Amino acid sequence: MKIVLLSEDAIRLEPIEGPMTIEALSVEQSYSPFHMLASGLATCTYSVMSAWAMHAGLTADDLSIEVRWTFGDDPHRVDTMNLDFEWPSLPAKRHQAARRVAEMCTIHTTLRHPPVITIGAIVPESATAHEAAPQPQGAT
Numbered sequence: 001m002k003i004v005l006l007s008e009d010a011i012r013l014e015p016i017e018g019p020m021t022i023e024a025l026s027v028e029q030s031y032s033p034f035h036m037l038a039s040g041l042a043t044c045t046y047s048v049m050s051a052w053a054m055h056a057g058l059t060a061d062d063l064s065i066e067v068r069w070t071f072g073d074d075p076h077r078v079d080t081m082n083l084d085f086e087w088p089s090l091p092a093k094r095h096q097a098a099r100r101v102a103e104m105c106t107i108h109t110t111l112r113h114p115p116v117i118t119i120g121a122i123v124p125e126s127a128t129a130h131e132a133a134p135q136p137q138g139a140t
Contacts, residue, residue, distance in 0.1 A: 001020045002022075004025070011066070013039070013046055013064060015064070037069075041081065049087075053090075056094075060087070068082045083102065085102065
């Protein structure tokens, strides 16, 4: 797999042999948390579409996925995500089925039905023991 950073608000996932790589179109680009979010969606979608293709006797060797997003305010967040697939070898009569399969990605479902997120602090045991230790008389 290869993830290409197309811009600050877009990525493309392409199937290539070998280890996963992340490439930018310019040296100024960095792999942001938003690229990571989109990469997770693209990778998950590719996985379910590729599995479907294998089961249907199709090839996904030429399947590429692009994800673009926009931001919203109050609060600042990713507001919209648009996923498009390019699959030259897929017969046109199978495009609608492929769209339905793409929606089966667990990341897609998670974004449509967001999880409850809790935030806590992990306190090292040494800090906990220090805080619990009795303070000498007169110490501040």
